[in-house]
Amino acid sequence: MSAQSGVTDAWAAPARTVHTALAVGRRRRLVTVAALAGVVALIAVLSLTLGTIPVSPARLPAVLAGHGDPLENLAVLTLRLPRWTTGALVGIALGLAGALFQTTLRNPLASPDILGVSGGASLAAVTAMLVFHASGAGVPLAALIGGAVVAAVIGLLSWREGFAGQRFVLIGIAVAFLASGGLSYLITRADVRAAQQALAWTVGSVSDPSWGETGLLAIALVVLVPVALWLSVPLRVLALGSDAAHGLGAHPLGTTVLATAVGVALAAVATAVAGPVAFVAFVSAPIARRLVGAGGLQPVASALTGAALVTAADFVAARLGDFQAPVGLVTGVVGAPYLLWLLTRKDGAIA
Amino acid sequence: MSSPRAATTLVVCFVALALLTLLSLALGAQALSPAQLVHALAHPFDGDQADRIVIGLRLPRTAVALVAGASLGLAGAVMQGVTRNPLADPGLLGVNAGASLAVVTAIGVFGVGSASGYVWFAFGGAAVAAAVVYAIGVLGQGGATPVKLALAGAALTATLTSIVTLVLLSHQDVFQQFRFWQVGSVAGRSLHDVGVVAPFAAAGALLAIIGGRMLDVLALGDDAARGLGLNIPLARAICAVAVVLLAGAATSIAGPVVFVGLVAAHAARPVAGHDHRWLIGLSGVIGAGLLVASDLIGRFIAPPGELEAGVVIAIVGAPVMIALIRRRGAVMSA
Numbered sequence: 037m038s039a040q041s042g043v044t045d046a047w048a049a050p051a052r053t054v055h056t057a058l059a060v061g062r063r064r065r066l067v068t069v070a071a072l073a074g075v076v077a078l079i080a081v082l083s084l085t086l087g088t089i090p091v092s093p094a095r096l097p098a099v100l101a102g103h104g105d106p107l108e109n110l111a112v113l114t115l116r117l118p119r120w121t122t123g124a125l126v127g128i129a130l131g132l133a134g135a136l137f138q139t140t141l142r143n144p145l146a147s148p149d150i151l152g153v154s155g156g157a158s159l160a161a162v163t164a165m166l167v168f169h170a171s172g173a174g175v176p177l178a179a180l181i182g183g184a185v186v187a188a189v190i191g192l193l194s195w196r197e198g199f200a201g202q203r204f205v206l207i208g209i210a211v212a213f214l215a216s217g218g219l220s221y222l223i224t225r226a227d228v229r230a231a232q233q234a235l236a237w238t239v240g241s242v243s244d245p246s247w248g249e250t251g252l253l254a255i256a257l258v259v260l261v262p263v264a265l266w267l268s269v270p271l272r273v274l275a276l277g278s279d280a281a282h283g284l285g286a287h288p289l290g291t292t293v294l295a296t297a298v299g300v301a302l303a304a305v306a307t308a309v310a311g312p313v314a315f316v317a318f319v320s321a322p323i324a325r326r327l328v329g330a331g332g333l334q335p336v337a338s339a340l341t342g343a344a345l346v347t348a349a350d351f352v353a354a355r356l357g358d359f360q361a362p363v364g365l366v367t368g369v370v371g372a373p374y375l376l377w378l379l380t381r382k383d384g385a386i387a
Numbered sequence: 388m389s390s391p392r393a394a395t396t397l398v399v400c401f402v403a404l405a406l407l408t409l410l411s412l413a414l415g416a417q418a419l420s421p422a423q424l425v426h427a428l429a430h431p432f433d434g435d436q437a438d439r440i441v442i443g444l445r446l447p448r449t450a451v452a453l454v455a456g457a458s459l460g461l462a463g464a465v466m467q468g469v470t471r472n473p474l475a476d477p478g479l480l481g482v483n484a485g486a487s488l489a490v491v492t493a494i495g496v497f498g499v500g501s502a503s504g505y506v507w508f509a510f511g512g513a514a515v516a517a518a519v520v521y522a523i524g525v526l527g528q529g530g531a532t533p534v535k536l537a538l539a540g541a542a543l544t545a546t547l548t549s550i551v552t553l554v555l556l557s558h559q560d561v562f563q564q565f566r567f568w569q570v571g572s573v574a575g576r577s578l579h580d581v582g583v584v585a586p587f588a589a590a591g592a593l594l595a596i597i598g599g600r601m602l603d604v605l606a607l608g609d610d611a612a613r614g615l616g617l618n619i620p621l622a623r624a625i626c627a628v629a630v631v632l633l634a635g636a637a638t639s640i641a642g643p644v645v646f647v648g649l650v651a652a653h654a655a656r657p658v659a660g661h662d663h664r665w666l667i668g669l670s671g672v673i674g675a676g677l678l679v680a681s682d683l684i685g686r687f688i689a690p691p692g693e694l695e696a697g698v699v700i701a702i703v704g705a706p707v708m709i710a711l712i713r714r715r716g717a718v719m720s721a
Contacts, residue, residue: 059617141431143472144534144537144538150541192711193709193713194713196713203712204709206653206712207708207709207712207713208650210568210650210704210706210708210709210712211709212707213645213646213649213701213704213705214701214702214705215458216645217697217698217699217700217701217702217705218698218702218703219568220566220569220571220695220697220698220701221570221694221698223566223570224566224567224570224695227560228559228563229559231562231566232555232556232559232562235552235555235562236556239549239552239556253690280417300655308460314545314548314549315545315549318541318544318545320543322538326512337480360558361553363550364549365552365553366549367549367559368545368546368548368549369546369549369550369553371545372542372543372546372549373542373546375538375541375542376523376543377527379523379524379535379538379539379542380523380526
């Protein structure tokens, strides 16, 4: 009954049915993207207005334009806006990174947290914290370098007479385990307080953003997002299989390497800013695909799902009470049951 | 035909495992001569120092490593077969996360303070989590398909891990104990603990061997398997129960040791080919060897202390796995 099953059945049917089915699919995608954008906007309004200093939503445009009173400025511009912006950008980056990984490597389990990229970033950051007692900008810098180095190592090790996605994934998992072994070692050997702080970092948090880091993330997104959007067409050709893609004039190797590199860059930058926010990269694309009712990269829907997930989770995290829960905890608790619920439904595209 | 080669490899692996077991009994902070070892094993209750080291310390940890390693190796091969995903790991069904949450509850709520005390909690948590993942997989469209099992397992793992981390971040005393369980270790357990979980591991091993034959048929694809008269839901259920018993047993005595199942199955695959019974059997022996070797290496790698087997397996296992993957060249078999 769903649009998806309509599309699948339609391939064997007359051209007119194909046309109708494609139109239905396109409309569902547009509606989904619009609805997701609406959800992100709604969360933005809630996040910026609610809190210990309530600001009326009607006053929000004026405050954002710089015409608020000092109290409103403090609440919205100083406290809430940086946090929401960072959350949204981190969500976009992770959602897109996960979609790129899963589509390119053709495995629903392939995401930066399961391959070693987030693990490498965490290991580097925790080493910086526990061994070198770094703080401030040193920790994100270490994470960025760690993520990039680990991704490069995985890429080099998996390069053998060409690039095979399967090999990249397996070596990525091996490296992820290596990183998690190192992390366990550091966490059992350190003083319990320091270890607990390190554990908190490895969960991922956007509660204390700096405009410098967020700005860097924004610049990275300006460069990387257009590339990801452009990649969705060659990736769809690639999904037809390597031979067919060659026949259609695509460059499978170049596309695969570029898509993986963009995914790594997005994940590494987001992890440097917020820590490895659990689960966003893994879950955004499957949720987006089920909402759109079609396979493929779905870059816009995945990015918006990521943004909605992180900002909604941080909205909850910031208002849980005395205990300042890192956002990564809430994404796991909120995002995962939603995916589980989607899995139990009767319709929707699988993976 | 890979069977003669697989049989030879199996014999070689068994011999290597026997040697590793003897080394594990003999070596450590105080090395024992072969004569001392034989004496200690032949007259266990003489009460001299060698006896106490062998019977009291090294025999239990070697037994834990053997049972946990073999269970994880068997479970890894079954898991990869049933999900048709070479990335699948016994932890994927939510087993490790379920056990972790149960152990955190044991420490935080019931005040349990020893590795032996965690055994039943860990086993129960692992079983409940795996049952939930499997139930979710069965509910949706098309039954428990490989992709849905994998996604549901990862999703439940994320939820449970978040809850565990929430408790650990807000309760320092629980974290202080839990971090030493979580790292994965075979030390500090008793032979009694091994005896408690061994029946579960044995039942799981039996089911895994039965399921292996069905996995051969399942590997042809659902339609072909159905055409050949296989009851697909029953086959998947048998395999899932085997994984729960095996991974639950391993996790409850050794903690959430990662990687053994994954690396053992990958090491066995080039030899066993597509015959799942050889694959599962070999993977079990290799898994046991890996964990015994990791424990042994951990005793010497960081003097004067020891490194937990869970850390060693990650540090030693990862390069081994990378070498295996690279050697196989461009063509990969799932």
